[in-house]
Amino acid sequence: MIIYVFLAHPDDCELWAGGTLLKHVNKGDIVKSFVFYDITKQRKMESIKALDLLGITSFFYPVKTFSAPNIDSFLKDFTIEVPDLIITHWNLDSHIEHRSIFSFSTMLIHHWNRNKMRNKNGAYPILLMCSTYFLLGENIMFHPNIIVDITGVFDKKIKAIMHHKSQKVEVLIKDIESQNSTFGSSIEKRYAEGFIEYPLFGKNKSLERNNLNELIKDM
Numbered sequence: 001m002i003i004y005v006f007l008a009h010p011d012d013c014e015l016w017a018g019g020t021l022l023k024h025v026n027k028g029d030i031v032k033s034f035v036f037y038d039i040t041k042q043r044k045m046e047s048i049k050a051l052d053l054l055g056i057t058s059f060f061y062p063v064k065t066f067s068a069p070n071i072d073s074f075l076k077d078f079t080i081e082v083p084d085l086i087i088t089h090w091n092l093d094s095h096i097e098h099r100s101i102f103s104f105s106t107m108l109i110h111h112w113n114r115n116k117m118r119n120k121n122g123a124y125p126i127l128l129m130c131s132t133y134f135l136l137g138e139n140i141m142f143h144p145n146i147i148v149d150i151t152g153v154f155d156k157k158i159k160a161i162m163h164h165k166s167q168k169v170e171v172l173i174k175d176i177e178s179q180n181s182t183f184g185s186s187i188e189k190r191y192a193e194g195f196i197e198y199p200l201f202g203k204n205k206s207l208e209r210n211n212l213n214e215l216i217k218d219m
Helices: 012-026 041-054 071-077 096-114 151-161 169-186
Strands: 002-007 030-035 057-060 085-088 126-130 146-149 192-197
Touching: 002 012, 002 096, 012 030, 012 041, 012 085, 012 126, 012 146, 012 151, 012 169, 012 192, 030 041, 041 057, 041 151, 071 096, 085 096, 096 126, 146 169, 151 169, 169 192
Parallel strands: 002 030, 002 085, 030 057, 085 126
Antiparallel strands: 126 192, 146 192
């Protein structure tokens, strides 16, 4: 299984999906993270160390503030295949840079679909949207419909987040512990991460994909 993570900032991957992705890495799945942000050398090194800990390959593609990446330019710079799954930001996120990367993700999938490009399973990717700061969107709260138990890998997720020393790590971890505890209690587990499937082309397809492994089993 191939998973691409399209998120705006260093630390977003670890914060919102680190446990889920680590479980996939542990199963032998390929996970690649793309950060779309013009970052300092320090933040880049923090991100590389954090993602290395989780076994995730990291890529960086700087874009202008508040702008979605250009599809053609991105595909020229990176040789990528159509994945099974893309994880990106919530379309109703209150953070404008998060929403711009969600837009990029949907445009890329539509590009693949229009050009009749499919993954090895003959399908376009499933698109899952991750949580956000304090679960707050634009006048709405984040309510996931896919919950993944990360109790067994939560400590390693926190260790990865702690690599981001230039950020307010204590504040971030406090928020993440609260969120993951809340999601976990909903499935009678200690910690979990939550996602919302975006209905690409008017359909939710995750339940039809047996190859989604832990994502579906842990719903």
